[in-house]
Amino acid sequence: MINCNASTEWCQLMWQDPFTRCHMQIDPEPFVSACISNLCQSPAVDGLKCHLMEAYARACHQQNNITVEDWRSTAGCAAGPEAMCRDKFCSDHEFCGVSYDGKAHCLCRALLASDYRSKDKFGEPAVCSHTSASVTMYCCLLLEKGIDYTRLHLNDESCKGDIDDKTHMVSFNFDRDHTCGAIIKANSSKITYKNVIMTPNISSVVTRYSNVQMDFSCHFDQPDPEGLAIKIKDSPVIKHLTSGEWDYTLTLTAYTDPGRTQPIESSTGVLLNEKIWVEIKAYGLEGNTLSIVTESCWATDQLSSNGSIRYDLITAGCPNPADSTVDIEGNGQGTSNYFSFNMFRFLGKDSEIFLHCRVDLCVQQADSCIQVCDQAARRRRSLPTIDAKGDPSIVTMAWA
Structure with a gap:
C-alpha cells in the first residue's frame, strides 16, 4: 500500500x-x-x-x-548494495538490489511485477504465426524464482534464449526452418506446434537451481477449405449453335479428376491451385466427317470475352507456353477434347472470373484437324485446315 x-x-x-x-x-x-x-x-x-x-x-x-x-x-x-550496483546497468523496469543469493542484481520494480506475480507468469503470452513462434520473459521475474535464464533452452538444447542488453528481456524463438525440437501435430481441425522451455537434466545428487519446464506451444485452427473454395457457377454450360449447315449442341463441363467421372457442380468447392479438367463436347455432328478444334481459351474479369484483363490458357490450339499447368488432350481428333489447368484468381481482384473458349469445326481430311504441339516449346508445329462454314463458336464458364 x-x-x-x-x-x-x-x-x-x-x-x-x-x-x-x-x-x-x-x-x-x-x-x-x-x-x-x-x-x-x-x-x-x-x-x-x-x-x-x-x-x-x-x-x-x-x-x-x-x-x-x-x-x-x-x-x-x-x-545496502550500492557499492556493488555502481557498475551495474538496470533497465527502466528494474532497480539494483540484493537478491536471494546475497548478491546485487537488477530486480523488478513493483509496478511492473505485481501483475505478473499475481498470475504466476514471467512475461507476455507466446506470439505465434503459421511459420514461427516466440515468447519473451523478464529476467528479473525469472530471478525472483531462482531461475537463471542462461541455463534455459528449448527441446533442442542448442536453442537458448537471446537477451536484450537494454531491456533485460530474454526471448525464445523457433520457426518452420529451425524447429528447435518442436513437435508438430495436425488433425482435421487444429495444427499444434509444441515446444518446452526447460533447464538441463541434472546428473548430480544436489542442485542450487530451480528445475523449470514451461510449455511453449502454439495452436491454430485448420483453414476451412469450404470457406476458401472457389465455386464454379454453371457446369456444364450448354450452348446450341448453328454453323453453316450444321446445327449442334456444345457443352463445357468441368471435372475434379482426369478420368472426367466427377463433374463439378455449383456446390462443389475448388481450391486455388487445385487442378481441374474441362471437357468440350459437341452433340449432333457426324463424327466421321467433322472434328471440333479448341482454338483458344482465355479468362477475363468480365462476362464479355473482351474484358479489361485477359489471361490466355490455350492459344493457337496449344497450351500457353507461359503457363506450365495447362495441358490439352485430343484436340481435333473427334467431337470432343479436354484440357486441364490449375485454378487461379486475378491478383487483387475479388470479382468473378469468366473462362471463354473459341471452338472451330474442322472437316476431316486424313489427320489435318489434329493439333500437334511441341511440348518443349508448347507451340503448334503445323496448322490444320479449318474448313467449317460459319463463325467460330465461343462458350463461356464463370467461377467466383
Whole structure:
C-alpha cells in the first residue's frame, strides 16, 4: 500500500542534517521532488527509498567531493548494495538490489511485477504465426524464482534464449526452418506446434537451481477449405449453335479428376491451385466427317470475352507456353477434347472470373484437324485446315 504523506515526509529529510552541508553546492529540491513523485507511485517494497536518497548523497560526493556522513542512520537505511550496483546497468523496469543469493542484481520494480506475480507468469503470452513462434520473459521475474535464464533452452538444447542488453528481456524463438525440437501435430481441425522451455537434466545428487519446464506451444485452427473454395457457377454450360449447315449442341463441363467421372457442380468447392479438367463436347455432328478444334481459351474479369484483363490458357490450339499447368488432350481428333489447368484468381481482384473458349469445326481430311504441339516449346508445329462454314463458336464458364 502506498502512503504518500509518509513518503513525502521521508523524502524531505534531504533538507535536514547531515545533508545541509551539501545544500550550498547542490540544490536538493530536484532530488526531493523526484523522491516524492516516485514513492507516491511505487510501493515501498520496490526498494526505491534508499536508492533515491543515495542518489543525492552520491551527487554531492562526485561533484564536490563532499561526503554526507551517517545519512543512512538518519534515513533508516541499512548498508545496502550500492557499492556493488555502481557498475551495474538496470533497465527502466528494474532497480539494483540484493537478491536471494546475497548478491546485487537488477530486480523488478513493483509496478511492473505485481501483475505478473499475481498470475504466476514471467512475461507476455507466446506470439505465434503459421511459420514461427516466440515468447519473451523478464529476467528479473525469472530471478525472483531462482531461475537463471542462461541455463534455459528449448527441446533442442542448442536453442537458448537471446537477451536484450537494454531491456533485460530474454526471448525464445523457433520457426518452420529451425524447429528447435518442436513437435508438430495436425488433425482435421487444429495444427499444434509444441515446444518446452526447460533447464538441463541434472546428473548430480544436489542442485542450487530451480528445475523449470514451461510449455511453449502454439495452436491454430485448420483453414476451412469450404470457406476458401472457389465455386464454379454453371457446369456444364450448354450452348446450341448453328454453323453453316450444321446445327449442334456444345457443352463445357468441368471435372475434379482426369478420368472426367466427377463433374463439378455449383456446390462443389475448388481450391486455388487445385487442378481441374474441362471437357468440350459437341452433340449432333457426324463424327466421321467433322472434328471440333479448341482454338483458344482465355479468362477475363468480365462476362464479355473482351474484358479489361485477359489471361490466355490455350492459344493457337496449344497450351500457353507461359503457363506450365495447362495441358490439352485430343484436340481435333473427334467431337470432343479436354484440357486441364490449375485454378487461379486475378491478383487483387475479388470479382468473378469468366473462362471463354473459341471452338472451330474442322472437316476431316486424313489427320489435318489434329493439333500437334511441341511440348518443349508448347507451340503448334503445323496448322490444320479449318474448313467449317460459319463463325467460330465461343462458350463461356464463370467461377467466383
